[in-house]
Amino acid sequence: xxxxxxxKQVPSRDAILRLNETSQWIQERDIAYEVNEPDAYxxxxxxxxxxxxxGEVVIxxxxxERAQITIKDALAKGATRAIHICDPKLEHLDPLTxxxxxxxxxxxxxxxxxxxxxxxxDNGFGQTGVILGELLGVPSATIAMAVEIQPDGKTxxxxxxxxxxxxxxxxxxxPASITIQSGLNQPRYATLKGIMEAKKKPIQxxxxxxxxxxxxxxxxxxxxxxxxxxxxxxxxxxxxxxxKEAAAKLAAKLKEARALV
Amino acid sequence: MKGILVFIEQRxxxxxxxxxxxxxxxxRLAQTLSQEVSAVVVGxxxxxxxxxxxxxxxxxVYSVEHELLSNYTPDGFALAMKQAVEQLxxxxxxxxxxxxxxxxxxxxxxSLGKSMxxxxxxxxxxxxxxxxxxxxxxxxxxxxxxxxxxxPYFVSFQSGAYRGDDVITDGAAPIVRLEVTISPxxxxxKPLELFREAKQSVDLTQSKAIVAVGRGIKSAENIVIxxxxxxxxxxxxxxxxxxxxxxxxxxxxxxxxxxxTVAPKLYxxxxxxxxxxHVVGMKNSSVIVAINKDAxxxxxxxxxxxxxxDLFEVVPALTEELQKLKEG
Ligand SMILES: Cc1cc2nc3c(=O)[nH]c(=O)nc-3n(C[C@H](O)[C@H](O)[C@H](O)COP(=O)(O)OP(=O)(O)OC[C@H]3O[C@@H](n4cnc5c(N)ncnc54)[C@H](O)[C@@H]3O)c2cc1C
Ligand SMILES: Nc1ncnc2c1ncn2[C@@H]1O[C@H](COP(=O)(O)O)[C@@H](O)[C@H]1O
Numbered sequence: 001x002x003x004x005x006x007x008k009q010v011p012s013r014d015a016i017l018r019l020n021e022t023s024q025w026i027q028e029r030d031i032a033y034e035v036n037e038p039d040a041y042x043x044x045x046x047x048x049x050x051x052x053x054x055g056e057v058v059i060x061x062x063x064x065e066r067a068q069i070t071i072k073d074a075l076a077k078g079a080t081r082a083i084h085i086c087d088p089k090l091e092h093l094d095p096l097t098x099x100x101x102x103x104x105x106x107x108x109x110x111x112x113x114x115x116x117x118x119x120x121x122d123n124g125f126g127q128t129g130v131i132l133g134e135l136l137g138v139p140s141a142t143i144a145m146a147v148e149i150q151p152d153g154k155t156x157x158x159x160x161x162x163x164x165x166x167x168x169x170x171x172x173x174x175p176a177s178i179t180i181q182s183g184l185n186q187p188r189y190a191t192l193k194g195i196m197e198a199k200k201k202p203i204q205x206x207x208x209x210x211x212x213x214x215x216x217x218x219x220x221x222x223x224x225x226x227x228x229x230x231x232x233x234x235x236x237x238x239x240x241x242x243x244k245e246a247a248a249k250l251a252a253k254l255k256e257a258r259a260l261v
Numbered sequence: 262m263k264g265i266l267v268f269i270e271q272r273x274x275x276x277x278x279x280x281x282x283x284x285x286x287x288x289r290l291a292q293t294l295s296q297e298v299s300a301v302v303v304g305x306x307x308x309x310x311x312x313x314x315x316x317x318x319x320x321x322v323y324s325v326e327h328e329l330l331s332n333y334t335p336d337g338f339a340l341a342m343k344q345a346v347e348q349l350x351x352x353x354x355x356x357x358x359x360x361x362x363x364x365x366x367x368x369x370x371x372s373l374g375k376s377m378x379x380x381x382x383x384x385x386x387x388x389x390x391x392x393x394x395x396x397x398x399x400x401x402x403x404x405x406x407x408x409x410x411x412x413p414y415f416v417s418f419q420s421g422a423y424r425g426d427d428v429i430t431d432g433a434a435p436i437v438r439l440e441v442t443i444s445p446x447x448x449x450x451k452p453l454e455l456f457r458e459a460k461q462s463v464d465l466t467q468s469k470a471i472v473a474v475g476r477g478i479k480s481a482e483n484i485v486i487x488x489x490x491x492x493x494x495x496x497x498x499x500x501x502x503x504x505x506x507x508x509x510x511x512x513x514x515x516x517x518x519x520x521x522t523v524a525p526k527l528y529x530x531x532x533x534x535x536x537x538x539h540v541v542g543m544k545n546s547s548v549i550v551a552i553n554k555d556a557x558x559x560x561x562x563x564x565x566x567x568x569x570x571d572l573f574e575v576v577p578a579l580t581e582e583l584q585k586l587k588e589g
Contacts (some may be wrong), residue, residue: 013476013534016555017401026402037503095367096376121399126379127367130335134371139449140335142364157453161519163360169453183506221376221410225392229557230403236551236564246568247578250550251586253566259527259548260583261469261495 001055001149003046004111005079006102006128008036009063009070010121023226025092035070038117042180044187045147046115047078053149056080058109062090062102068203075198076190083109087207089215094222095127101218102128103135104211113156114177118143133177140177141170145184149174262412265291265298266323266351268342269314270361272333276310279357281425284317286384286418287355288429293386296352299323299434303341305331311436318429322436323349329443332452335365337443342369344441346413356417370415377415378406382422399536400559419537463497463513470496470527473516473543474504477532477553477572481509486573487531490580493587494527501533517542531572535560552576 011017015031035043046057059074061067062085071082083105090101106114114136116129133140145167146159158170161181172178190198208218239246239253254260267287270277284300291298299321302311311324325341342365346354356362358380370377381393385405392405393416408414465471472491474484484498491498498514505515516523518538528546533539535551535558543549544563551564552572561567568575 011398013399014555017398017557019402026398041506094376095379096371096374099371122397124380124395124397124399125367126363127377130364130367131371134339134368140364140368141450142335143360160364161360162455163518165457165519166455167458168455171451171453173449182502186508219409221408222378223407223409224404225407226405227397227402229401230396230559230562232562234563234565236561236567238556238561238567238569243568243570243574244578246570247575248582250566250568250579251582254527254548254550254583255586257548257565259470260586261526 001049001053001112001153002058002110003049003055003113003115004058004060004106004109005039005042005046005074006114006116007039007043007059007061007070007074008117008120009033009061009067010036013121019227023228024224025227033066033070035073036117036120038119038180038182040187041182041184042115042117043074043077043079044185045180046113047188048185049113049147049149050078053153055112058083058111060102060105061085062098064088064091071203072198073190075201076194077188078194079201081201082203083206084203085206085211089208089218092224093218094220095125095131096221097218099128099131099135101208101211101213103132104213105206106132107136112174114138114175116177116179118179118181129177129179136177138175138177139172140179141172142179143181144178145181147178147184262350262352263296264320264349264351265294265296266346266349266354267298267300268354268356268362269300269302269310270357270359271302271304271307271310272361274304274306274310276313277357277359278425279359279420280314281317281428282420282423283355283357283418284319285423285425285427288318289423290353290355290384294352294391301325301342301345303330303338303345315434315436316430316432317434318432319434322434323439324436325439325441327441327443329445329448333361334448334450334452335368336448336450338365339369339372340443340447341441343372345439346373348439350413352412353414353416356415358417358419362417366415366417373413375413375415376410377417378408379417380419381416382419396537399534401534401557421541465497465499465514465516465521465523468497468523468525470494471499471516471523471525471543471546472496472529472531473499473501473533474510474531475501475533476503478504481507483573484509486576490529490576490583493580493583494529496527496529499523501539530560530564531576533560534558535563
C-alpha cells in the first residue's frame with residue numbers, strides 16, 4: 001500500500017498573530033509553527049496501515065523552507081520519504097490553483113491512498129482533499145473517523161462524521177482521497193532513533209518550474225484583498241487587574257448577575 | 262451568465278433548515294447585484310421539498326431528480342449539479358456550508374475549473390466590487406476575498422451567517438424539472454449504514470452550570486484545576502474537541518458541532534479559543550465567562566465577562582474567591 005499524506009505547517013495555536021505591513025496576511029516572522037492538527041492524525045493513520053500491510057508512506061508538503069521541520073518530524077515518526085514543494089511563487093494560492101500544483105506532484109508519484117487533513121488552521125479552505133480527488137480522477141470521502149482497508153486490498157471503508165452525532169460508513173475503491181478528522185487515533189511521538197533515521201531519509205524538493213507551472217498557470221482565481229481583526233459585536237466586560245483582583249471582581253459580578261447556582 | 266442559484270440541502274427526503282439561511286444570502290445578494298434568485302433541490306422523491314421551497318420568494322425552483330441520487334454521494338451530487346449549472350449558466354451558486362456541501366461542492370467547482378470561496382460569514386459590495394468575508398486562522402482574523410475569475414462563482418456561507426427567519430416568503434415559484442444523465446458506474450462511492458454512537462453517559466444539556474476546558478489547560482494533569490472550580494460552582498465539566506481527541510476527557514464531554522449543544526445558566530470557558538465549531542454548541546448559554554491569555558481570542562466575541570490572563574493564575578484565585586462567597 002502506497003500512502004501519500006499531505007502535511008501542512010501552520011502557525012502554532014498559541015502564536016499571537018499580527019498583521020503584515022500591507023494587511024494582506026499575518027506577519028510570518030517571529031512566531032512559532034507546528035503541524036496542522038488533523039494532518040498529524042493523518043500521518044499516524046498512514047503509519048498504522050503501513051505497519052499492518054507494508055508499503056510506504058510519502059509525505060507531501062507545500063510551503064517555505066521552514067516546513068522542513070514539520071516534514072522531518074513526520075519522517076522521524078516513521079514515514080518513508082518526502083516531497084517538499086518549495087517556491088515563493090506558490091505562496092497564497094487560491095484553493096484550486098494550489099491543488100493543481102499539488103496534484104501534479106502527486107500524479108507523478110502515484111498512490112493507493114491519499115490522506116489530507118479536513119481543514120487547515122491558517123487558510124481553513126476545507127477543500128484540498130476533495131479537489132485533489134477530482135483533479136486526480138479518484139473518489140473522495142471527507143471527515144473520516146476510521147479508515148479500514150478491506151481484505152481484498154482494493155477497497156477501503158471509511159467512517160464519516162456527519163452533523164449532530166451521526167456517522168456513516170462509506171466504501172470506496174482504491175485509489176481514493178480521504179480527509180482525516182482529528183481524534184481518530186492517538187498520534188505517536190518521534191523516538192530518538194526515529195529522529196536519527198530521519199536524517200538519512202530523502203526529501204525531494206520541487207519548484208513551480210519543476211512541476212511545469214509558469215506565471216500564466218498560476219494566475220490567481222481569488223484574491224485576498226485585506227485581512228483584519230474582526231470587530232467584536234458583543235460588549236464583553238473585560239475585567240482588569242491582577243489575577244487575584246480580577247478573580248474577586250468576577251466572583252462578585254457573577255453573584256450580582258445571579259449566575260451562581 | 263446570470264442569476265443566483267441556491268443549493269437546497271436535503272437528506273433522506275428531509276430539508277436541512279440551514280438551506281433557508283443560504284436562501285437569505287441569495288436573496289440579499291440578488292438585491293445587491295440586481296439579479297434574480299432561484300433554488301435547486303437535488304435528490305429523488307423530493308417534490309415535497311421543492312413545493313415547500315417554492316413558497317419562498319424565488320424566481321424558480323429547479324428539481325433535479327434521479328434514482329441514483331436517492332442516497333447522497335459526492336459523485337452523484339457533483340455530477341448532477343454540474344449538469345444543472347451547465348444548463349442554467351448562473352452567475353453565482355450559493356451553498357450552506359454543511360458537512361454535505363464540504364463533501365462535494367469543492368469537487369463540483371473544480372470539475373468546472375472554478376475555485377470556490379468557502380465558509381463565508383458575509384459579503385461587501387462597494388464601488389461596484391464584490392468581496393466575500395471569510396474567517397482565517399480559526400476565526401482570529403477575517404479576510405476580504407474577491408473572485409478574479411469568470412463566473413459562475415461558487416460561494417458557501419457559514420451556518421449562522423444569515424438568519425433563516427429572515428427569508429422572504431410569499432413566493433409561488435414555478436417548479437421546473439431539470440434532466441440529468443448519470444450512470445451507475447459513475448458513482449464510485451458506496452454509502453453504507455447511517456448510525457449514531459452508543460448513547461452518551463453524561464447529558465450536559467441539562468446542566469445548570471458548565472466549566473469547559475480547552476487546549477490552554479496544557480495537560481491532562483492540569484484538569485484538576487478546572488475540576489476544583491467546577492466543584493465550587495456546582496458545575497459539570499466539559500471540553501473542547503482537542504481535549505477529547507487527546508483522551509484527557511471522554512468524548513461525551515465534548516461541546517460543539519460534533520459534540521453536545523448546551524445552554525446552561527453559566528458557561529465558563531478556560532483556555533478555549535472560541536472556534537465556530539465550539540461556539541455553536543454553547544453560544545446560547547445565559548452568562549458566558551472566558552478566561553484566556555490572548556485578548557484577540559474569538560471567545561471574547563461572545564463572552565459576557567472576560568479575563569485576559571493566565572488561567573493557571575486566574576482559576577485558582579477565582580475558585581478561592583467563589584469559595585469565600587459561598588461561605589459568606
Ligand atoms: C468539522 C469540524 C468539527 C469540529 N467539531 C468541534 C466540536 O464539536 N467541538 C470543539 O470544541 N471543536 C470542534 N472542532 C475543532 C475546532 O475547530 C477547534 O479546533 C477547537 O475548538 C479548538 O479547541 P481549543 O479552543 O481548546 O484550542 P485552541 O484553539 O488551541 O485554543 C487554546 C486557547 O487557549 C489559550 N491559552 C493557552 N494557554 C493559556 C493559559 N495559560 N491561560 C489562558 N489561556 C490560555 C490560547 O490563547 C487559545 O485561545 C471541529 C473542527 C472541525 C473542522
Ligand atoms: N500547502 C500545503 N501543503 C501540504 N498539505 C496541504 C497544504 N495545504 C493544504 N494541505 C492539506 O489539505 C488539508 C486541508 O487544507 P485546507 O483545504 O486548506 O483547509 C490540510 O490539512 C493538509 O493536509
